[in-house]
Amino acid sequence: MRRLGSVQRKMPCVFVTEVKEEPSTKREHQPFKVLATETISHKALDADIYSAIPTEKVDGTCCYVTTYKGQPYLWARLDRKPNKVAEKRFKNFLHSKQNSKEFFWNIEEDFKPVPECWIPAKEIEQLNGNPMPDENGHIPGWVPVEKNNKQYCWHSSVVNYEFEIALVLKHHSDDPGLLEISAVPLSDLLEQTLELIGTNINGNPYGLGSKKHPLHLLIPHGAFQVHRHHLGLCWPIPDTYMNSKPVIINMNLNKYEYAFDAKSLFNHFSKIDHQKFSRLNDIILSV
DSSP, rough: HHHHHHHHHHHHHHEEEESSSSSSSSTTOOOEEEEEEEEEEEHHHHTTGGOOBBBOOOOOOEEEEEETTTTEEEEEOOOOOOOOOHHHHHHHHHHOTTTTTTOOOOOOHHOOOOOOOOOOOOOOOTTTEEEEETSOOOOOOOOOTTTTOOOGGGHHEETTTTEEEEEEEEESSSSOEEEEEEEEEEETTOEEEEEEEEEEEETTTTTOOOHHHHHHHHETTTSBOOGGGGHHHHHHOOOOGGGOOOEEOOOOOOOGGGOOOSSSSHHHHHHTOOOEESGGGGOOOOO
């Protein structure tokens, strides 16, 4: 499949933002809104925003595909965060910040421990070989999604490491107006970032699956050209561009000559192979 981008850190708003003292429509109990002005930020201009192709912001959780134990693996986002003492010191600095001063981090002492397999995100600032925190005091990074790790059970539901495949939602290769759910080789996704969406991810704004039959999928970043809340528009909304397109299931597993776990999403999708649905949330998986 066509290689898209790799989003290794949070993307800043294209426009200069401002805080408005009224209840947020995105986060419950938040007494303010962060809205965009009509001024393009200097970071966007430096990145040649006028040559960029706008794409839909998919609302899930970020993942990354790279090698682990000698094979392509799905990695979950895990930012290394400061401990309580360092966080308090950092917040005090922000509240009394002067332009002439910089905050000093002690990377070895100020941050909570992370698993040994943790890796920092690419392209982040380094100092003396140590990854440095971003403006929020976090060090963006990744951990591999192990098959039996309950913390990442929804991540692991969309991959099969034995056959090195992943459940991916993308445009149909022959019909740009049609979406397709298929098993994609993880090797085709190497060094890409994707968004995990579904029943138990980030409030499930796309209405996928159910509590009894959860449904999760991966979407490559940049797959859907054309987020809303910085523009003052409601989110979530009933009909996103992505959620309004018909979708077909392409899940013929016979070539693998293997009995997939009866409860796996791969097996459920194979039972509705070649079926076409008018929209994503019309897909209902049953035992």
